[in-house]
Amino acid sequence: MSEETPTIQLPDPAKLVVSNSPHMRDKPTISKIMFTVVVAMAPACIAAVLFFGLAAIEVLLLCTLSCVVFEEGWNKLTKRPSTWKDGSAILSGILLGMNLNAGAPWWICLLGGFLAMILGKQLYGGLGYNPFNPVLVARVGLLIGFPGIMTTWDKPALGVFAVDGVTTATPLGLAPGETFIGDMLLGNVGGCLGETSAVALLIGGAILLYFKLIKWEVPLSFIGTVFAITGIMHLVDPTVYHSPFVHVLTGGVLLGAFFMATDMVTSPMTHKGAWIFGFGCGLITSLIRLWGSYPEGVSFAILFMNALVPLIDRSTIRKPFGFITPAKGEA
Amino acid sequence: MSDKPRKFKGGVHPDDSKALSSHKAIQEAPLLDCYKVIMHQNIGAPPELVVKKGDVVKKGALLAKAGGFVSVPLHAPTSGTVKSIDKIPGPTGISVPCIEITADGEDEWASPFEPIADWKNAEPAVLKQRVWDAGIVGMGGAGFPAHVKLSPPEGKKIDTLILNGAECEPYLTADHRLMLEQAEEVVLGAAILARILGLKTAVIGVENNKPDAIEAMNKVAGKHNIQVQALPVNYPQGAEKQLIYAITGREVPVGKLPMDVGCVVQNVASAVAVVDAVVKGIPSIERVTTVTGKPLVNPGNWKFRIGTPISKALELAGGITEQPAKLLLGGPMMGIAQSSLNVTVMKNTSGILLISNDEVSQYTSEPCIRCGRCVDCCPMQILPATISQAVENKRFDWAEKLNVMACIECGSCSYSCPSHRPLNQQFKRAKVEIQAGLRKKG
Numbered sequence: 227m228s229e230e231t232p233t234i235q236l237p238d239p240a241k242l243v244v245s246n247s248p249h250m251r252d253k254p255t256i257s258k259i260m261f262t263v264v265v266a267m268a269p270a271c272i273a274a275v276l277f278f279g280l281a282a283i284e285v286l287l288l289c290t291l292s293c294v295v296f297e298e299g300w301n302k303l304t305k306r307p308s309t310w311k312d313g314s315a316i317l318s319g320i321l322l323g324m325n326l327n328a329g330a331p332w333w334i335c336l337l338g339g340f341l342a343m344i345l346g347k348q349l350y351g352g353l354g355y356n357p358f359n360p361v362l363v364a365r366v367g368l369l370i371g372f373p374g375i376m377t378t379w380d381k382p383a384l385g386v387f388a389v390d391g392v393t394t395a396t397p398l399g400l401a402p403g404e405t406f407i408g409d410m411l412l413g414n415v416g417g418c419l420g421e422t423s424a425v426a427l428l429i430g431g432a433i434l435l436y437f438k439l440i441k442w443e444v445p446l447s448f449i450g451t452v453f454a455i456t457g458i459m460h461l462v463d464p465t466v467y468h469s470p471f472v473h474v475l476t477g478g479v480l481l482g483a484f485f486m487a488t489d490m491v492t493s494p495m496t497h498k499g500a501w502i503f504g505f506g507c508g509l510i511t512s513l514i515r516l517w518g519s520y521p522e523g524v525s526f527a528i529l530f531m532n533a534l535v536p537l538i539d540r541s542t543i544r545k546p547f548g549f550i551t552p553a554k555g556e557a
Numbered sequence: 558m559s560d561k562p563r564k565f566k567g568g569v570h571p572d573d574s575k576a577l578s579s580h581k582a583i584q585e586a587p588l589l590d591c592y593k594v595i596m597h598q599n600i601g602a603p604p605e606l607v608v609k610k611g612d613v614v615k616k617g618a619l620l621a622k623a624g625g626f627v628s629v630p631l632h633a634p635t636s637g638t639v640k641s642i643d644k645i646p647g648p649t650g651i652s653v654p655c656i657e658i659t660a661d662g663e664d665e666w667a668s669p670f671e672p673i674a675d676w677k678n679a680e681p682a683v684l685k686q687r688v689w690d691a692g693i694v695g696m697g698g699a700g701f702p703a704h705v706k707l708s709p710p711e712g713k714k715i716d717t718l719i720l721n722g723a724e725c726e727p728y729l730t731a732d733h734r735l736m737l738e739q740a741e742e743v744v745l746g747a748a749i750l751a752r753i754l755g756l757k758t759a760v761i762g763v764e765n766n767k768p769d770a771i772e773a774m775n776k777v778a779g780k781h782n783i784q785v786q787a788l789p790v791n792y793p794q795g796a797e798k799q800l801i802y803a804i805t806g807r808e809v810p811v812g813k814l815p816m817d818v819g820c821v822v823q824n825v826a827s828a829v830a831v832v833d834a835v836v837k838g839i840p841s842i843e844r845v846t847t848v849t850g851k852p853l854v855n856p857g858n859w860k861f862r863i864g865t866p867i868s869k870a871l872e873l874a875g876g877i878t879e880q881p882a883k884l885l886l887g888g889p890m891m892g893i894a895q896s897s898l899n900v901t902v903m904k905n906t907s908g909i910l911l912i913s914n915d916e917v918s919q920y921t922s923e924p925c926i927r928c929g930r931c932v933d934c935c936p937m938q939i940l941p942a943t944i945s946q947a948v949e950n951k952r953f954d955w956a957e958k959l960n961v962m963a964c965i966e967c968g969s970c971s972y973s974c975p976s977h978r979p980l981n982q983q984f985k986r987a988k989v990e991i992q993a994g995l996r997k998k999g
Contacts, residue, residue: 233876234872234875234876235876235877235878236868236871236872236876236877236898237852237871237877237880237881237884237898237911238880239884239896239897239898241880242881242882242883242884242894242895242896243882243883243894243917243919244650244883244894244895244896245883245894246894246979246981246982246985247889247890247891247892247893247894247966247968247971247981248889248890248891248968248969248971248972248981249883249885249889249890249892249894249912249916249917250571250572250727250889250890250916250917250972251917251920251971251972251974251977252569252571252930252972252973252974252975254930254975255975255976255977256923256926256975256976258975259926259928259975312923351924352924353923353924353926354923354924354925354926354927354976355924439928441929490926490927490928490929491926491927492927493927495927495929495932495940495942495943496929496932496940539943543940543943543959544938544939544940545938546811546937546938546939546960546963547565547566547798547802547808547811547936547937547938547963548798548808548809548810548811548813548937548963549810549811549960550810550811
């Protein structure tokens with residue numbers, strides 16, 4: 227028996243924590259995930275500021291502030307713990323700004339923040355419980371309430387850091403043939419802040435994919451479906467229907483496919499479900515764009531598919547490892 | 558069998574921290590003056606006591622005999638006197654009967670068994686009886702009696718014997734050192750187990766992060782026609798079902814056993830115990846255990862007698878430099894947290910682990926954001942997040958439909974969850990509730 231020398235210290239059992247396994251946790255937390263998505267939004271934000279000037283900064287900041295204030299206000303009102311530090315309200319704010327026009331008035335930003343945070347998120351119980359993408363709830367709410375403001379887009383003024391008073395239609399509103407793919411790739415076209423620069427959105431999408439924060443199936447099937455359907459129609463009659471490149475590179479398809487449809491809370495959890503979800507988004511977007519009364523259909527398409535997520539999740543329950551189909555007659 | 562192991566779906570890659578003890582050779586722990594042998598060390602029926610207070614026992618003498626087929630006998634770790642047979646708090650916190658032996662310091666052998674030197678020509682049934690008599694259990698952690706796995710019921714044909722040397726739990730290095738230092742015994746044990754099953758060969762699966770162990774085993778494996786299979790590093794590679802899939806490509810059906818797909822899996826430490834029992838006539842009274850953790854002065858691997866108090870093991874490792882947050886029996890993914898230093902080393906104690914405060918910053922669980930990380934990493938391919946929702950609503954019927962019973966409690970889901978939800982804990986609860994419900998129905 228070894229003598230217990232005073233130099234050997236043993237743990238104090240009274241201070242030992244007893245809890246269930248596992249006793250290790252991976253590094254990511256909700257806020258780390260949210261702030262990584264914010265970083266992925268940075269290229270598109272920078273592009274927006276380059277094309278639309280200070281007005282873009284104003285809209286982005288106002289929306290972010292408004293979302294954080296409404297979320298915290300609600301938490302105070304309902305005596306819940308503060309949640310803004312998890313980053314989800316900040317992310318929603320930036321995304322909301324990306325969905326607005328550079329010339330959007332200040333009160334639109336505030337109202338958007340209210341719709342997103344209160345109507346779109348907190349009324350359902352807060353983070354994780356909202357069935358619909360809060361930002362799209364706000365965008366569609368504003369579109370229905372103020373169609374004029376929400377469908378007028380400032381024309382970008384490259385390199386000019388000042389508010390540009392000239393407004394324009396989105397390329398989808400123009401007749402086929404009037405658009406130029408190069409401009410669309412860089413972002414030199416009319417549209418909301420986040421929709422303009424395809425290159426910036428693709429860089430952001432690549433960041434999200436690299437950190438595995440989105441399921442690659444969603445953007446692939448979403449964009450692929452839009453490309454396929456609009457491509458077929460373009461082949462049928464190029465004078466009436468835009469080329470599929472125009473459809474994919476303009477409007478909200480890239481923004482929607484990489485940043486909105488992939489919202490974790492409101493998209494399916496399985497990979498099979500992600501394929502179905504992306505396909506549905508692409509299908510509805512194409513139908514609205516080609517034959518609907520709105521030139522743009524991404525927001526409606528994603529919201530509609532959000533509503534179907536519980537059903538998709540339920541119908542894509544996978545078979546566990548080692549599953550054997552029960553023989554007929556067995557339970 | 559293919560040369561390339563199959564990769565199971567899912568899995569996680571926690572920081573393995575094995576470097577703390579992987580270079581430390583196995584040391585023999587010095588003889589203590591007192592051992593506390595916990596009675597019930599196996600899955601299945603508890604053994605039946607054959608000694609009483611005041612009895613004088615020799616090292617290796619029977620303390621308790623098997624209490625049924627799924628049960629193993631218990632032997633004295635050293636010679637001495639039975640001081641008391643009392644209840645002490647066990648590893649799960651529940652009081653368990655325990656035999657306390659005061660050592661006489663002589664460490665005198667009882668020689669309970671004759672060595673079977675000519676095992677190659679011995680009857681498989683004789684060898685199997687020896688494995689049972691020696692009280693060998695699954696030493697990787699489960700503690701399932703080894704002889705039961707070696708007794709497939711009539712009609713079930715076993716064609717593959719797998720030795721589990723994956724040691725996928727972070728921190729643990731006991732099996733690693735065993736394979737490195739006692740490669741011959743591991744391979745010999747595999748050969749004896751193969752003979753019991755009527756097989757000519759066996760496969761030893763080892764994770765790629767132990768190249769020296771793989772090399773050491775490969776050097777001697779040919780002697781007994783044993784194969785060594787390197788496996789990709791992916792927790793839980795050492796889980797029985799995942800290991801069988803990696804090596805044979807067979808999926809053990811939900812609710813079935815490895816023998817249903819013709820496989821038997823034994824831990825490498827159990828194989829060494831089989832060699833001791835058969836060739837040397839030594840019952841299962843000692844094992845190699847990793848004592849490790851960042852708060853320890855001198856982490857390492859020791860050969861302990863069964864019944865060694867944890868406090869003595871920690872003293873051997875030089876004690877602590879800072880108060881740890883947790884004391885675990887086993888690894889950090891599946892180990893059981895302890896609240897006392899009086900628990901003793903059992904046959905399935907693969908590790909004694911101290912976790913520092915900065916490793917277990919305590920979290921509040923947040924709402925599920927449906928990120929799907931748990932869905933992606935679940936090695937059983939169930940839907941942890943959805944089942945968690947069912948359990949929170951006490952819908953155990955729903956959880957059962959979502960195959961919660963297939964859960965192997967590896968903890969990958971809880972590990973990966975950015976909201977720090979207690980997924981593993983909820984599933985353990987659901988399984989208990991479902992089984993209780995079944996019992997009620999009769």
